[in-house]
Amino acid sequence: DVKVTQSSRYLVKRTGEKVFLECVQDMDHENMFWYRQDPGLGLRLIYFSYDVKMKEKGDIPEGYSVSREKKERFSLILESASTNQTSMYLCASRTTAQETQYFGPGTRLLVL
Amino acid sequence: QKEVEQNSGPLSVPEGAIASLNCTYSDRGSQSFFWYRQYSGKSPELIMSIYSNGDKEDGRFTAQLNKASQYVSLLIRDSQPSDSATYLCAVFYNQGGKLIFGQGTELSVKP
Numbered sequence: 001d002v003k004v005t006q007s008s009r010y011l012v013k014r015t016g017e018k019v020f021l022e023c024v025q026d027m028d029h030e031n032m033f034w035y036r037q038d039p040g041l042g043l044r045l046i047y048f049s050y051d052v053k054m055k056e057k058g059d060i061p062e063g064y065s066v067s068r069e070k071k072e073r074f075s076l077i078l079e080s081a082s083t084n085q086t087s088m089y090l091c092a093s094r095t096t097a098q099e100t101q102y103f104g105p106g107t108r109l110l111v112l
Numbered sequence: 113q114k115e116v117e118q119n120s121g122p123l124s125v126p127e128g129a130i131a132s133l134n135c136t137y138s139d140r141g142s143q144s145f146f147w148y149r150q151y152s153g154k155s156p157e158l159i160m161s162i163y164s165n166g167d168k169e170d171g172r173f174t175a176q177l178n179k180a181s182q183y184v185s186l187l188i189r190d191s192q193p194s195d196s197a198t199y200l201c202a203v204f205y206n207q208g209g210k211l212i213f214g215q216g217t218e219l220s221v222k223p
Contacts, residue, residue: 031209042215043156043200050209058210090155099144099204101211103155 003027004104006091012110019078021107023091030096032074034058034066036087037106043090049074050096081111116203118214126222131188133217135201138182144204145177145184150216151197160186191221 007022023032033048035058045058047066055066063085067075074093078085091104115138125131133147144163148156162168162175162184174187184203188195201214 033210040215043213045210048210096209099211100146100158100161101202102158103148106155108153 029093121218
């Protein structure tokens with residue numbers, strides 16, 4: 001079974017803090033994705049990566065950065081957290097050979 | 113802007129009935145289509161994929177695809193209260209190699 005894990009299920013941070021969200025997959029998938037999900041707005045793609053050290057902006061990259069130093073790990077960084085970044089953050093991965101995408105359990109982030 | 117559209121619902125059906133969830137998409141070149149189920153507070157879980165026109169059945173679930181009409185649907189037979197969730201339609205766009213998700217349809221199955 002594909003397993004995608006995220007470092008935290010719940011996180012509370014203060015405005016201005018630097019926040020790291022980590023995602024790890026154990027299936028040697030080339031592609032990894034970060035989304036945020038908000039009521040009424042659906043899933044929105046923040047960043048994705050096709051390979052180690054590669055990254056591409058998604059639909060809403062502003063205020064975020066990413067890091068992919070190892071194939072299995074994809075980190076999302078909030079450089080200076082703001083209250084409008086309070087959301088559910090979902091990591092996903094897939095292999096290039098298939099379009100099927102698998103999600104991690106999600107991190108619910110609250111920025112105060 | 114490529115789009116995937118779903119009725120947001122909520123769709124309410126009685127237990128034992130057939131629930132019908134619909135999705136339209138804008139890119140005629142799309143070849144791969146997926147249905148995810150998302151329980152409240154949880155992450156999306158893949159339940160069906162379909163690639164060819166017609167029907168694909170898996171247990172109580174049937175996915176239907178009509179590429180000419182750019183339409184994909186999910187039927188849930190003998191609906192159970194445990195089927196109550198939000199169902200996300202996703203379409204794979206070859207350009208960019210990304211899944212595009214609809215907003216999701218909330219399904220409520222009443223005992």
